[in-house]
Amino acid sequence: MSSILQIICEQLETFHQQERKLADYILQFPSNVVSMGITELAEQSGTSPATVTRFCKSLMFRGYPDFKTKLAADLAQQSSPLTYQDIIAGNPLHEIVSAMEANHLRSISDTTRLLDLGELEKALSALTQARQIDLYGVATSGIVALDFYQKLVRIGKRATAFSDPHMQVTSASTLTNRDAAFAISYSGETIETIDALKCAKEMGAVTISLTKFGANSLASIADINLFTSSLEAGMRRGDMASRIAQLHVIDILFSSMVSERFDEMIPKLENSYQMVRKYRKDKGR
DSSP: EEEEHHHHHGGGGGGGGGHHHHHHHHOOOOHHTTTTOOHHHHHHTTTTTHHHHHHHOOOTOHOOOOOOOOHHHHHHHTTSSSHHHOOOOOHHHHHHHHHHHHHHHHHHHHHHHOOOOOHHHHHHHHHHOOEEEEEEOOHHHHHHHHHHHHHHHHTTTOOOOOHHHHHHHHHTTTTTTTTTEEEOOSOOOOOHHHHHHHHHHHHTTTEEEESSSOOHHHHHHHHEEEEEEEOOOOOHHHHHHHHHHHHHHHHHHHHHHHHHHHHHHHHHHHHHHHHHHHHOOOTTT
8 A cells, every 4th residue: 555545544533524535535546536636536525625625734735736746656656566564473584684675765765755845945944044953852763863963963063862851841941043943753643752842842943843744743833844654554663664764854954954055064074074083092993
């Protein structure tokens, strides 16, 4: 099943009656939907154009054209030989290697197709202009936050990445409207991360979320929403592929920040590299 159809399945119980009718039609005839206008889809599903628009926006698409374009790309991707593979007892090593490759490649591919360049540009602008950048995340998402932290430090950006929830809120309480807060949570429902971003927003900072695609609590708070793909149902170790997808978005943001201010950032990257090389303890080995 495509990522977008999977998202719709996961949220079926949350839709109102008319939206549920629309969702059922899309799940039954996804290939037909990509060639329909909004009025035709409304008629065929027994709903209204307003319901279609509301439905698309509830799933975090900008509107029906955005939904239809991404659904078409998603359906086309189903012909790819790369599919998510779960952990299997007694799997031979060579098959595990292949499965991990397939999972990571599919996660990156799915995430790339779901990226909204407009939101990416907003996030890039906020991060580049920010006086201070707070990074929030716990568990696997906390590891991703630390990865972004060490990248930002190398280009001279003031940043923090606390894994302790109390320290996250403490740091958030010191932010101003000149700062940015970047919160990472695959589910978008991690209470500690939500609380930290709420505090940052209350203090006036620009808030950015990175979650799985679809409506969730963290995305509803943030000023700017970035999404990764939703994994196939039943994945026992989904945090592996989700981590790769999150790092993919982080790398895009970091590369864009450096590219935009190339003449300023590259000397800082080079200087940090040379200083670490100069002072590292094992340099004589």
